[in-house]
Structure formats: C-alpha cells, structure tokens
Amino acid sequence: MVKHRQGRGALDRYHERRDFSRSTEPRGDVGSTSGNPVFVIQKHDASNLHYDFRLEVQGVLKSWAVPKGPSTDPREKRLAIATEDHPLDYADFEGVIPEGEYGAGAVLIWDRGTYENITETENGPRPMAEALANGHALVRLSGEKLHGGYALQRIDDNADQWLLIKMDDEAADARRNPVSTEPKSVVSGCDLDEIAAGEDE
Ligand code: MN
Numbered sequence: 001m002v003k004h005r006q007g008r009g010a011l012d013r014y015h016e017r018r019d020f021s022r023s024t025e026p027r028g029d030v031g032s033t034s035g036n037p038v039f040v041i042q043k044h045d046a047s048n049l050h051y052d053f054r055l056e057v058q059g060v061l062k063s064w065a066v067p068k069g070p071s072t073d074p075r076e077k078r079l080a081i082a083t084e085d086h087p088l089d090y091a092d093f094e095g096v097i098p099e100g101e102y103g104a105g106a107v108l109i110w111d112r113g114t115y116e117n118i119t120e121t122e123n124g125p126r127p128m129a130e131a132l133a134n135g136h137a138l139v140r141l142s143g144e145k146l147h148g149g150y151a152l153q154r155i156d157d158n159a160d161q162w163l164l165i166k167m168d169d170e171a172a173d174a175r176r177n178p179v180s181t182e183p184k185s186v187v188s189g190c191d192l193d194e195i196a197a198g199e200d201e
Pocket of ligand 1: 044046050051052065103
C-alpha cells in the first residue's frame, strides 16, 4: 500500500540535507493528523527565488518548488518541481536559512490554510497519497490569498516535474496576480527584505 511508504524514514532526505545546529528550520518528525489537512506556500529567496507549495499528506508535507509561484488564471500552467517531504512543523517556519546551508536565504509564509482533496475516480474519492502516486491530484484550497481548486499534474516520464494549474471555478481570476500584488507574509506581514534584515539584528 502507498501508506506503508510513509512513516519511518519519510523525512530522511529532509534531515540529511540540513545541519540543525546551524539552521533554525524545524527538525520535525512525521506527525499525526487530525482535522482538515493544511497547505502552506513559502516564498523562498534561495539561489533562485521560488515558492514552495506544500500539502499535508499522511503526516508529512509533500512539497513542490514553483519558480513562478501559483496563478489564479486557469490558462497559466506553472511548473512545479517535486522536492523532499518536509515535517508538518515546517508550515510554521519563517526566517533565514544561513549562508552555506541547504536552501540558504529568507523564507516567508506567503499563504496558508487548509485544503480538501477533491480527486475522484470512477468509483468515488481517491485518497491523496494514491492520487499523487498516480500523478494527478485535485485540491480545493482555503487560504488567505488562494482559494478554490488547483490541479497538480505530473508531466509524463519525469517523476519530479509537475504542473500546478488553477481550476476554472468561482475563485479563478485572470486579472489577479497575487504573486506580484500580495508579496507579504500572511503571518508577520513582512516582505522578504524585512525577514532578511530582521535576522541580521
Ligand atoms: Mn525552497
């Protein structure tokens, strides 16, 4: 079963890449889940600026790096590169990953909330882990900036490359461009420069 792959060892790649005596990122562990699963989008000023899109699935945050960030326009297909699973605690992380460390740079919580898995098969709802293993998942986000359906579609023959696409629903809006007009953290209200400066003090 897909479920069996999670649990012990699910965060090995996350832990191996980080020195927790240097970075203030959470060490974290596989969590137990209750209530609606969370999603978080972290704006990350690493060597290349990107948005980390993360969905709680079976006690970890499944993660994708989205170079251009999410769109609210269903015609925009945004490349999303699958990255290592992160601990649930990471949804609260905002700060600066120190120079020389993996992912060095400022991180802010660009959007956060809960989501609903709306992936269906002919026979009814498809569990999230199964949907991701199958390369196609539909989620309905309830965030502060993003709302409504988003499709995650794996690009053929490349396990790491996906597309993140706004579904054409009542929350779709081709005129909005929240990545540029709403750059600040939904938690602290800070922008990336302020986060970076705050760590220097
Ligand atoms: Mn990142």
